[in-house]
Amino acid sequence: MISRGDDETAPAPRPSVSSPAVIGQLEVSDREIADAVAAVEGEMLELLARLVEAPTTLGNEEPGQVIMADAFRGLLGLEPVDIAMDTEVLRSHPAAAPFSWDVAGKRNVVADWPVAGEGGRSLVLQGHIDVVGPASTRLWRMPPFHAVRDGDWLYGRGSGDMKAGLAAMVGAVLGVRSLGLAPLAQVQLQSVVEEECGGNGALQCVLSGLRPDAAVIPEPYPGLIPTSQVGVLWFHVDIAGTPAHVADAQDGFNAIEAAFAVVKELHALEDELNESPPPPFDEIAHPINFNVGMISGGDWASTVAAECTLSCRIAQYPGSPVAELQRRVEAAVARAAVASAYLTEHPPSVRYDGFACEGSTLADDEPLVQSLSRSWEAVSGAPAGTGPTTATTDVRAFIEAGIPAACIGPLAEHIHGVDERVFVPSVVQTAHVLALFVRDWCGLA
């Protein structure tokens, strides 16, 4: 076991960037780590650019996984291993998100960093390879899947969320390895699929049986470790109308117009959920966001729309079961139907596909949180804060399995938006934080 003194119990002041720390059998100073990580900035950014240029949207993750497997093998000299997505296992797991799409042939790619000794704490460093769509290609200043550097920013869909995190993971390991060092406990790097649609990639990895002492996911949370995250539910409302020639519009019932009423009731539910947020969500003005993210209806301008489908996301606080939120969503949709004689007879149906997860929390005094915060401070000069986030991340797959897991990562802007970008110095900084954290959490030799 490595000395955990510095990491978990020592009070402020934290070591300055250049102060040496006694870690396991080895002294390696913050400065040496900083220099080693800085020296591999080129490799990191080249990897990041390659990743951004792979449009790894849902169903198209594999080219990104090929790049990550190459990086694990070629840059780091590790042996990548696949953790295949298993349809049956996922469909029968209570914490899995439901999914209508095909996952056969999809893989998470993991690689173990050979251990140099004993006594350290084990760790998973994880990032997700999948990205959301460009939202609107025409609104982007440049094509969304081109990695474009402009000053200190790198643009591109997924640059911040979270290909920079993946690149930083690789950079951290590459930097430490360049010093001839390796961890004193198992460190596994994981590049997972399907974070953006439900989290089943991370779950599949947890189900592989590895039980690390902690997991860190460098999602773009600069200086903030989100210790409370909401639960997220995706739901789809299918509304059936009665099509008719527009000339006989009175004989039809327009499913698109009915969708508007459904959205209105869902906003009422959103309002209810925001009325009395429990701590720590009471720090946030509007913690629960409902979003109608997609709509599709009708097939002809001169035909009264027969069908309309809404694809929505809503959130809830930790501690509330998914089924409870589903019940409230269904009740809201039913309220919209009650207002219409037609919809009362032809009620919209609610379908679940994608995210269906509870919120999760990690105590502020978890050793992981303390240690990660200090690693952040060693690099940035200020400890990382903790607090709630209005999003969910893959940490929950670990936390639900009893494994402490936390995010910290680079500065990104416009994730899921247009002109998504990541602040390049913060990518190197994140790699530096991760390298220090590996040193302090796992020990190095």
Next chain:
Amino acid sequence: MISRGDDETAPAPRPSVSSPAVIGQLEVSDREIADAVAAVEGEMLELLARLVEAPTTLGNEEPGQVIMADAFRGLLGLEPVDIAMDTEVLRSHPAAAPFSWDVAGKRNVVADWPVAGEGGRSLVLQGHIDVVGPASTRLWRMPPFHAVRDGDWLYGRGSGDMKAGLAAMVGAVLGVRSLGLAPLAQVQLQSVVEEECGGNGALQCVLSGLRPDAAVIPEPYPGLIPTSQVGVLWFHVDIAGTPAHVADAQDGFNAIEAAFAVVKELHALEDELNESPPPPFDEIAHPINFNVGMISGGDWASTVAAECTLSCRIAQYPGSPVAELQRRVEAAVARAAVASAYLTEHPPSVRYDGFACEGSTLADDEPLVQSLSRSWEAVSGAPAGTGPTTATTDVRAFIEAGIPAACIGPLAEHIHGVDERVFVPSVVQTAHVLALFVRDWCGLA
């Protein structure tokens, strides 16, 4: 010139079904025509079934045109000729509908019935081969592009609108030809494309230079000749929002939600247009129908929607220019924008693609109307009525060119709806009406 006495000036009583009529150089009784048309019912219905099973939606019309060319040649012994859609001609014609899609390679198929003498009035019999989409495949009791006979009804998309009319045209000519007769003036059969999206197929045929004395389109108007039809405008509203991660929804602007406000203002315009309908539209409770026929927005449930597009149809009364309705639509969209600071800065844009036509009217005392009404009466026992219709049809291409044109046709239900069907006896009846009309309008020998 044939004797027009019986057709245009003779008062009631109209000839009974079995009374002989002196037409041109030939006497052919209503009964002989009825029997001849009835004798080809099998051919007509087989053609109708083949047509229904060709899913001739926009862009997919050609298999239907192949069937029609085969019918003109194989069943009728005529020589089909193509009238190709001409992109440049259509784009520059003031009465053409704007179109974003490719029309190169598309054709209208026409065939002239060889003339047997002189002195008759010339005629175009026209139908459109294109159909609208199924609206909702799952709501249909049977697959929409299967022709299914159930008792006296034939089901299938386009069965009534208007493949039954095309089949009836062919049946009418086949029946008359089986009597060894031919018209005393040019009769051209036309199967046109793009009636459902703007009418440019019919326009292209009118632009071919043929100027018949009349045109009849057997759209499904049983017993009613629609002598006033609305003008129709298709417009598409493109709304741009600001995408964001749903966790930061406050940083985004949801284009889908903005679409709801736009629709609301367009309904207000619809209300205005229905306030004081001019005659004859004051006979109709709600003559002007606005329809949001399609909506599409967003690309991810957890992304605030960046884009939303509405595809809409609205109508106006004859006599009002298209530009005036466009102005009012744009004003309504602008009103929706004014209510939002964001939309004021990022106003939705209105795009025109498809229908952009004025209403059109035909006088009740037009010889065409009188003659067609009497042909209807000879078959059904009651004269056809006249009146306004809340739809538009391809007759306007002729009427705008100074050629009288009218619709009359079979009984159909659920056109543009689900389980569209046509009453089979009415298909034969329509063929019978058309045959009598050819006899009385053109003369036969």
